[in-house]
């Protein structure tokens with residue numbers, strides 16, 4: 001009995017975390033990011049922490065210990081000079097995508113955040129925080145808030161492993177398998193794939209580190225006043241992060257070696273789902289006796305902007321199906337709508353994918369949607385448009401529950417063939433179910449995992465001891481360059497000495513010979 005009490009006491013102490021003040025910095029307004037990030041903030045509040053969130057999405061019914069500091073309402077597209085037709089991005093190179101959208105867009109958006117009225121007022125207040133959590137996605141200036149409040153820094157990512165996530169915390173980067181998240185490679189581990197990945201990684205690193213990060217530093221000087229001196233560089237602040245929560249899971253993403261402070265929480269937004277379908281859609285799906293096909297190109301891609309020929313091809317294919325079709329369609333008009341097609345401006349995706357009658361999800365392959373399909377065991381037909389979409393779909397295709405249809409290849413024949421294949425060959429549904437099982441087979445739910453390690457960092461004042469000790473070394477020492485150079489030098493010296501000795505011996509030997517020969521002749 002005493003022993004049991006002891007164990008119980010130990011368990012409570014080990015999990016104990018006093019209510020803390022947490023600054024949760026997730027200003028990026030893209031809906032898909034916020035879908036993943038919001039449950040973390042709310043769950044921290046539910047656990048009794050005081051959470052201050054810097055956000056672009058106001059929660060209408062926040063708990064009392066959840067304070068919202070609003071970023072000026074601007075879509076990322078407004079900031080970079082208008083919303084492009086996202087379908088045009090299907091033709092953009094990864095380099096162009098980084099320069100024009102991610103870097104320039106990230107910087108422009110950062111300035112909107114720092115210049116927001118509420119954010120400025122908040123930064124001028126006298127606050128204390130026990131932890132700063134920042135999204136790791138082109139908003140590096142805000143890492144300086146950890147320094148401002150003298151609090152440990154945790155990072156949370158909305159996508160999985162990549163070059164920056166590795167070098168940040170000096171996690172060993174295995175370039176042969178860790179492909180840049182936005183680089184579409186048909187065969188990533190082939191010689192060409194690895195060469196392209198190395199080239200892109202170096203390109204990205206140089207631009208990111210020596211141009212982009214300097215711009216972020218400029219914003220810190222311009223907008224964040226009264227920081228305690230000396231102010232560390234943003235690069236050093238990032239590297240000193242106590243925790244990185246990554247939106248990935250080895251069952252779906254490439255398995256990799258991670259430091260203890262790099263934790264996979266992929267699917268954290270999925271587990272404690274408690275909403276139900278709206279009554280009308282529930283009825284539609286319950287009545288879909290031949291099954292249902294669901295099409296949604298995500299929050300940034302607007303189906304209505306699709307070129308006519310491609311749109312008509314899709315509509316004609318749907319007309320041929322016995323299935324009920326749901327399509328997220330943002331316009332009021334829809335010419336020649338087939339009878340089996342239901343359109344809505346917004347679709348409760350998680351709940352739709354959870355319905356047993358949904359047989360296939362036609363998706364652009366965004367990570368959140370792909371995770372939702374994986375979690376619910378729904379096969380995919382993927383039409384990647386930009387960003388990480390191709391790589392997410394390639395991964396799903398390699399597990400046998402997805403088929404990729406390249407945007408340029410959309411026509412009636414190709415789409416019908418793929419749909420028919422996925423709907424009639426049950427290997428896709430079987431593989432999807434198996435993936436769903438693997439994705440959920442974990443010791444703790446991903447949201448609880450995130451909570452555990454966030455509270456761990458708070459409990460242990462930043463847990464400096466669990467960071468990679470190589471962070472204290474120069475990069476030359478960390479990558480053993482000095483030792484390799486030394487061994488290389490010693491080897492060269494040794495070979496030189498050997499060569500010298502051999503040549504002396506040889507010449508001495510041949511010298512004797514010639515002398516002998518000479519004496520013989522004379």
Ligand SMILES: *[C@@H]1O[C@H](CO)[C@@H](O)[C@H](O)[C@H]1NC(C)=O
Pocket residue numbers: 019020021050
């Ligand atoms: C959380 O906020 C409440 C109300 O402002 C305050 O009373 C409490 O002390 C705060 N908790 C911590 C850990 O600072």
Ligand SMILES: *[C@@H]1O[C@H](CO)[C@@H](O)[C@H](O)[C@H]1NC(C)=O
Pocket residue numbers: 272274
């Ligand atoms: C889920 O919803 C039901 C009612 O619809 C409620 O009773 C229950 O507490 C909710 N569970 C969670 C975890 O929010």
Ligand SMILES: *[C@@H]1O[C@H](CO)[C@@H](O)[C@H](O)[C@H]1NC(C)=O
Pocket residue numbers: 425426427
């Ligand atoms: C179903 O698809 C799998 C994977 O592509 C293939 O191996 C199998 O032969 C197909 N089955 C039928 C009946 O076509």
Ligand SMILES: *[C@@H]1O[C@H](CO)[C@@H](O)[C@H](O)[C@H]1NC(C)=O
Pocket residue numbers: 152232236237240242461462463464
């Ligand atoms: C690094 O983080 C620790 C807390 O984990 C903190 O004590 C230290 O001051 C930080 N160092 C720098 C250079 O930011």
